[in-house]
Amino acid sequence: MVNFRLGIFILCSFLVLVSGSSKKLQTLPFDEGYSQLFGHDNLMVLEDGKSVHISLDERTGAGFVSQDLYLHGYFSASIKLPADYTAGVVVAFYMSNGDMFEKSHDEIDFEFLGNIRAKNWRIQTNIYGNGSTNVGREERYGLWFDPSEDFHQYTILWTESQIIFYVDNIPIREIKRTKAMGGDFPSKPMSLYATIWDGSSWATNGGKYKVNYKYAPYVAKFSDFVLHGCAVDPIELSPKCDTAPKSAFVPTGISPDQRRKMESFRKKYLQYSYCYDRTRYNVPLSECVIDPKEADRLQGFDPVTFGGVQRHHSKRRRQRQSRREDASSE
Numbered sequence: 001m002v003n004f005r006l007g008i009f010i011l012c013s014f015l016v017l018v019s020g021s022s023k024k025l026q027t028l029p030f031d032e033g034y035s036q037l038f039g040h041d042n043l044m045v046l047e048d049g050k051s052v053h054i055s056l057d058e059r060t061g062a063g064f065v066s067q068d069l070y071l072h073g074y075f076s077a078s079i080k081l082p083a084d085y086t087a088g089v090v091v092a093f094y095m096s097n098g099d100m101f102e103k104s105h106d107e108i109d110f111e112f113l114g115n116i117r118a119k120n121w122r123i124q125t126n127i128y129g130n131g132s133t134n135v136g137r138e139e140r141y142g143l144w145f146d147p148s149e150d151f152h153q154y155t156i157l158w159t160e161s162q163i164i165f166y167v168d169n170i171p172i173r174e175i176k177r178t179k180a181m182g183g184d185f186p187s188k189p190m191s192l193y194a195t196i197w198d199g200s201s202w203a204t205n206g207g208k209y210k211v212n213y214k215y216a217p218y219v220a221k222f223s224d225f226v227l228h229g230c231a232v233d234p235i236e237l238s239p240k241c242d243t244a245p246k247s248a249f250v251p252t253g254i255s256p257d258q259r260r261k262m263e264s265f266r267k268k269y270l271q272y273s274y275c276y277d278r279t280r281y282n283v284p285l286s287e288c289v290i291d292p293k294e295a296d297r298l299q300g301f302d303p304v305t306f307g308g309v310q311r312h313h314s315k316r317r318r319q320r321q322s323r324r325e326d327a328s329s330e
């Protein structure tokens with residue numbers, strides 16, 4: 001009997017582990033984990049202290065940044081995107097250290113690209129390491145739901161050997177560190193950021209559709225903040241924790257069941273991958289495994305225009321500021 005109970009207990013613990021659930025991870029009040037980055041009163045903390053609205057109007061976008069720098073961890077937020085006409089609007093939930101390392105910064109990005117009415121938002125993921133902004137590893141996806149209708153959970157798992165992006169606990173992308181990637185794999189402490197900004201020049205079909213301020217303000221809603229990582233001293237850049245905090249609720253990899261879900265997501269919803277972009281990469285990057293069927297399928301989507309805008313974090317912010325000035329002088 002005791003053995004039977006123990007067996008059930010072990011089985012349950014195992015199921016929790018492999019399910020990749022983060023439900024039990026503590027969510028932080030905004031003020032305990034984050035600070036406002038820019039945007040004046042376009043950032044609003046709700047009364048419960050656990051939810052934040054950031055908005056874009058003709059004056060400015062808005063954003064916030066984590067109070068701590070982290071080396072590796074599990075970072076998550078529930079996000080509800082603005083509805084209706086959102087072409088040119090970009091909402092980003094990402095990690096970066098661009099403010100500390102101008103020339104050699106790292107980045108891990110979730111970017112949400114607005115769309116014209118009746119067309120859904122698209123998600124883009126990307127990483128940069130050691131200032132390798134000329135080597136983009138972008139992927140874009142559709143979603144199996146309308147992200148402006150409800151809150152959904154978006155998560156970055158970053159370890160020494162891999163990066164996994166999750167949507168509602170389904171892994172959508174796994175990046176394994178390879179030797180050939182060298183410094184391109186993010187390896188220095190980063191902060192978490194969330195921003196909303198005017199990406200008219202590139203966001204929707206490479207800038208074909210601009211932000212239309214007739215529909216402003218565009219409001220992105222954030223909640224359920226999880227910042228579960230190893231915080232690092234910003235001056236010495238040494239970890240404040242001896243080992244990264246372990247939790248049974250932080251996945252350490254992708255279970256076979258999760259992998260099946262990821263593969264079926266990618267078969268259906270992947271719309272662009274740098275691995276198949278022969279315009280940018282004559283020879284695919286070394287980690288790419290090319291599937292001819294996938295190449296055929298991806299050709300059915302709009303080609304994506306990159307370039308024109310420097311993707312460096314702090315430049316992005318500068319650009320946002322000059323946009324703000326442009327907008328107010330019009």
Ligand SMILES: *[C@@H]1O[C@H](CO)[C@@H](O)[C@H](O)[C@H]1NC(C)=O
Binds near residue numbers: 104130182183
């Ligand atoms: C990072 O980039 C610099 C020059 O851009 C290079 O000297 C250095 O070796 C790189 N570091 C890694 C870990 O690749």
